[in-house]
Amino acid sequence: MTALFLRNKTITPVAGLELDQTQRMLLAVLCCLPLMEFGREGLHGWSELVVYPDAFRVQRSHIDAAGVLHEWDDELIGESWDSGPLILSWADVQADIADPHAGFCVAVHEMAHKLDALDGAMDGTPPLPRDWQRQWAHDFQHSYDQFCAQVDAGEETAIDPYAAEAPEEFFAVVSEYHFSAPALLEQQMPLVAAHLRRFYGPR
Numbered sequence: 001m002t003a004l005f006l007r008n009k010t011i012t013p014v015a016g017l018e019l020d021q022t023q024r025m026l027l028a029v030l031c032c033l034p035l036m037e038f039g040r041e042g043l044h045g046w047s048e049l050v051v052y053p054d055a056f057r058v059q060r061s062h063i064d065a066a067g068v069l070h071e072w073d074d075e076l077i078g079e080s081w082d083s084g085p086l087i088l089s090w091a092d093v094q095a096d097i098a099d100p101h102a103g104f105c106v107a108v109h110e111m112a113h114k115l116d117a118l119d120g121a122m123d124g125t126p127p128l129p130r131d132w133q134r135q136w137a138h139d140f141q142h143s144y145d146q147f148c149a150q151v152d153a154g155e156e157t158a159i160d161p162y163a164a165e166a167p168e169e170f171f172a173v174v175s176e177y178h179f180s181a182p183a184l185l186e187q188q189m190p191l192v193a194a195h196l197r198r199f200y201g202p203r
Protein backbone atom coordinates (compact mmCIF):
# COMPACT_ATOMS: atom_id res chain seq x y z
CA MET A 1 0.00 0.00 0.00
CA THR A 2 2.89 2.30 0.83
CA ALA A 3 4.45 1.59 -2.58
CA LEU A 4 1.12 2.40 -4.24
CA PHE A 5 0.91 5.63 -2.25
CA LEU A 6 4.42 6.67 -3.31
CA ARG A 7 3.64 5.83 -6.93
CA ASN A 8 0.27 7.60 -7.11
CA LYS A 9 0.63 10.61 -4.83
CA THR A 10 2.88 13.60 -5.38
CA ILE A 11 4.58 14.56 -2.12
CA THR A 12 5.35 18.29 -2.22
CA PRO A 13 7.47 19.80 0.54
CA VAL A 14 6.95 23.58 0.69
CA ALA A 15 8.27 26.68 2.50
CA GLY A 16 11.88 25.56 2.35
CA LEU A 17 11.31 22.01 3.61
CA GLU A 18 13.24 19.15 2.00
CA LEU A 19 12.29 15.50 2.37
CA ASP A 20 14.53 12.55 1.56
CA GLN A 21 13.33 9.11 0.40
CA THR A 22 13.13 7.71 3.93
CA GLN A 23 11.07 10.66 5.15
CA ARG A 24 8.72 10.34 2.18
CA MET A 25 8.29 6.65 2.91
CA LEU A 26 7.56 7.42 6.55
CA LEU A 27 4.80 9.84 5.50
CA ALA A 28 3.35 7.23 3.14
CA VAL A 29 3.39 4.57 5.88
CA LEU A 30 1.53 6.85 8.30
CA CYS A 31 -1.06 7.83 5.69
CA CYS A 32 -1.62 4.17 4.78
CA LEU A 33 -2.03 3.03 8.40
CA PRO A 34 -5.82 3.68 8.31
CA LEU A 35 -6.15 1.75 5.00
CA MET A 36 -4.94 -1.69 6.09
CA GLU A 37 -8.49 -2.99 6.37
CA PHE A 38 -10.27 -0.56 4.04
CA GLY A 39 -7.89 -1.08 1.14
CA ARG A 40 -6.67 0.91 -1.83
CA GLU A 41 -10.04 2.60 -2.53
CA GLY A 42 -9.09 4.75 0.47
CA LEU A 43 -6.59 6.54 -1.75
CA HIS A 44 -9.18 7.63 -4.32
CA GLY A 45 -10.14 11.19 -5.16
CA TRP A 46 -6.96 13.17 -4.49
CA SER A 47 -3.40 13.21 -5.71
CA GLU A 48 -1.13 15.43 -3.64
CA LEU A 49 0.35 15.49 -0.15
CA VAL A 50 1.67 18.95 0.72
CA VAL A 51 4.09 19.11 3.67
CA TYR A 52 4.93 22.30 5.57
CA PRO A 53 7.96 22.44 7.89
CA ASP A 54 5.77 23.46 10.82
CA ALA A 55 2.25 24.59 11.69
CA PHE A 56 0.93 26.79 8.87
CA ARG A 57 -1.45 29.72 8.64
CA VAL A 58 -4.46 29.75 6.38
CA GLN A 59 -6.83 32.58 5.58
CA ARG A 60 -10.48 31.88 6.22
CA SER A 61 -13.47 33.86 5.10
CA HIS A 62 -17.16 33.47 5.68
CA ILE A 63 -20.15 35.55 4.63
CA ASP A 64 -22.71 35.55 7.42
CA ALA A 65 -26.50 35.63 7.15
CA ALA A 66 -26.45 39.45 7.15
CA GLY A 67 -24.10 39.44 4.12
CA VAL A 68 -21.09 40.60 6.12
CA LEU A 69 -17.73 39.19 5.10
CA HIS A 70 -15.65 37.85 8.00
CA GLU A 71 -11.96 37.07 7.47
CA TRP A 72 -9.53 35.54 9.90
CA ASP A 73 -6.32 33.50 10.16
CA ASP A 74 -6.18 29.93 11.41
CA GLU A 75 -3.04 28.08 12.43
CA LEU A 76 -3.20 24.43 11.42
CA ILE A 77 -1.04 21.32 11.72
CA GLY A 78 -3.00 19.47 9.07
CA GLU A 79 -5.78 19.98 6.59
CA SER A 80 -7.73 17.82 4.20
CA TRP A 81 -9.77 19.25 1.37
CA ASP A 82 -12.59 17.52 -0.47
CA SER A 83 -10.81 16.07 -3.51
CA GLY A 84 -7.93 18.51 -2.90
CA PRO A 85 -4.54 17.93 -1.33
CA LEU A 86 -3.86 16.47 2.07
CA ILE A 87 -1.67 18.92 4.02
CA LEU A 88 0.57 18.10 6.97
CA SER A 89 3.07 19.84 9.24
CA TRP A 90 6.30 17.85 9.25
CA ALA A 91 7.18 19.04 12.79
CA ASP A 92 3.89 17.63 14.06
CA VAL A 93 4.32 14.35 12.19
CA GLN A 94 7.71 14.01 13.91
CA ALA A 95 6.20 14.87 17.30
CA ASP A 96 3.60 12.09 16.78
CA ILE A 97 6.37 9.60 16.01
CA ALA A 98 8.44 10.71 19.02
CA ASP A 99 5.48 10.10 21.34
CA PRO A 100 3.42 7.41 19.61
CA HIS A 101 1.07 6.60 22.51
CA ALA A 102 -0.03 10.14 23.35
CA GLY A 103 -3.32 9.92 21.43
CA PHE A 104 -2.22 12.14 18.53
CA CYS A 105 -1.44 11.33 14.90
CA VAL A 106 -2.12 14.15 12.47
CA ALA A 107 -1.58 11.92 9.40
CA VAL A 108 -4.28 9.50 10.62
CA HIS A 109 -6.55 12.44 11.45
CA GLU A 110 -6.38 13.88 7.93
CA MET A 111 -6.70 10.45 6.30
CA ALA A 112 -9.85 9.85 8.37
CA HIS A 113 -11.28 13.02 6.76
CA LYS A 114 -10.35 11.62 3.34
CA LEU A 115 -12.15 8.34 4.11
CA ASP A 116 -15.12 10.26 5.51
CA ALA A 117 -15.40 12.33 2.31
CA LEU A 118 -15.38 9.29 -0.01
CA ASP A 119 -19.19 8.99 0.08
CA GLY A 120 -19.59 12.65 -0.86
CA ALA A 121 -20.47 13.89 2.63
CA MET A 122 -17.97 14.86 5.30
CA ASP A 123 -20.18 13.97 8.26
CA GLY A 124 -18.23 11.56 10.44
CA THR A 125 -19.46 8.44 8.63
CA PRO A 126 -17.23 6.83 5.99
CA PRO A 127 -18.76 4.62 3.28
CA LEU A 128 -19.91 1.37 4.91
CA PRO A 129 -22.35 -1.45 4.18
CA ARG A 130 -25.88 -0.21 4.86
CA ASP A 131 -26.64 -2.00 8.15
CA TRP A 132 -23.27 -1.20 9.60
CA GLN A 133 -23.59 2.45 8.55
CA ARG A 134 -26.90 2.72 10.39
CA GLN A 135 -25.41 1.21 13.55
CA TRP A 136 -22.27 3.38 13.20
CA ALA A 137 -24.29 6.59 12.84
CA HIS A 138 -26.38 5.65 15.89
CA ASP A 139 -23.45 4.76 18.16
CA PHE A 140 -21.25 7.66 17.05
CA GLN A 141 -24.07 10.18 17.50
CA HIS A 142 -24.73 8.87 21.00
CA SER A 143 -21.04 9.07 22.02
CA TYR A 144 -20.63 12.46 20.34
CA ASP A 145 -23.64 13.94 22.16
CA GLN A 146 -22.39 12.57 25.47
CA PHE A 147 -18.89 13.92 24.84
CA CYS A 148 -20.18 17.37 23.82
CA ALA A 149 -22.26 17.52 27.01
CA GLN A 150 -19.11 16.80 29.05
CA VAL A 151 -17.13 19.48 27.23
CA ASP A 152 -19.98 22.02 27.49
CA ALA A 153 -20.18 21.35 31.24
CA GLY A 154 -16.49 22.25 31.51
CA GLU A 155 -15.50 18.73 32.58
CA GLU A 156 -11.96 17.51 32.09
CA THR A 157 -12.06 14.90 29.30
CA ALA A 158 -9.60 12.05 28.68
CA ILE A 159 -10.12 12.51 24.91
CA ASP A 160 -8.99 15.75 23.22
CA PRO A 161 -11.94 18.22 23.51
CA TYR A 162 -11.37 19.22 19.87
CA ALA A 163 -13.48 16.10 19.13
CA ALA A 164 -16.54 18.13 20.24
CA GLU A 165 -16.03 20.58 17.34
CA ALA A 166 -18.18 18.65 14.82
CA PRO A 167 -19.15 15.02 14.05
CA GLU A 168 -16.43 14.80 11.37
CA GLU A 169 -13.78 16.04 13.82
CA PHE A 170 -15.05 13.53 16.37
CA PHE A 171 -14.45 10.69 13.90
CA ALA A 172 -10.98 12.02 12.98
CA VAL A 173 -9.93 12.49 16.62
CA VAL A 174 -11.13 9.08 17.85
CA SER A 175 -9.30 7.58 14.84
CA GLU A 176 -6.08 9.06 16.23
CA TYR A 177 -6.79 7.36 19.57
CA HIS A 178 -7.52 4.05 17.86
CA PHE A 179 -3.95 4.01 16.53
CA SER A 180 -2.09 5.70 19.36
CA ALA A 181 -4.02 5.06 22.58
CA PRO A 182 -6.52 2.25 21.90
CA ALA A 183 -6.89 1.17 25.56
CA LEU A 184 -7.91 4.70 26.55
CA LEU A 185 -10.47 4.86 23.73
CA GLU A 186 -11.85 1.43 24.67
CA GLN A 187 -12.26 2.58 28.26
CA GLN A 188 -13.86 5.93 27.35
CA MET A 189 -16.03 4.95 24.36
CA PRO A 190 -16.32 1.17 24.01
CA LEU A 191 -18.93 1.24 21.20
CA VAL A 192 -16.92 3.68 19.10
CA ALA A 193 -13.74 1.69 19.78
CA ALA A 194 -15.45 -1.51 18.54
CA HIS A 195 -16.54 0.15 15.27
CA LEU A 196 -13.02 1.45 14.70
CA ARG A 197 -11.47 -1.98 15.35
CA ARG A 198 -13.72 -3.38 12.68
CA PHE A 199 -13.09 -0.46 10.29
CA TYR A 200 -9.31 -0.10 10.72
CA GLY A 201 -8.44 -3.61 11.85
CA PRO A 202 -7.43 -4.64 15.39
CA ARG A 203 -4.60 -2.90 17.18
Ligand SMILES: [Zn+2]
Pocket residue numbers: 109113168169172
Ligand atom coordinates in the same frame (compact mmCIF):
# COMPACT_ATOMS: atom_id res chain seq x y z
ZN1 LIG B 1 -9.92 17.65 11.36
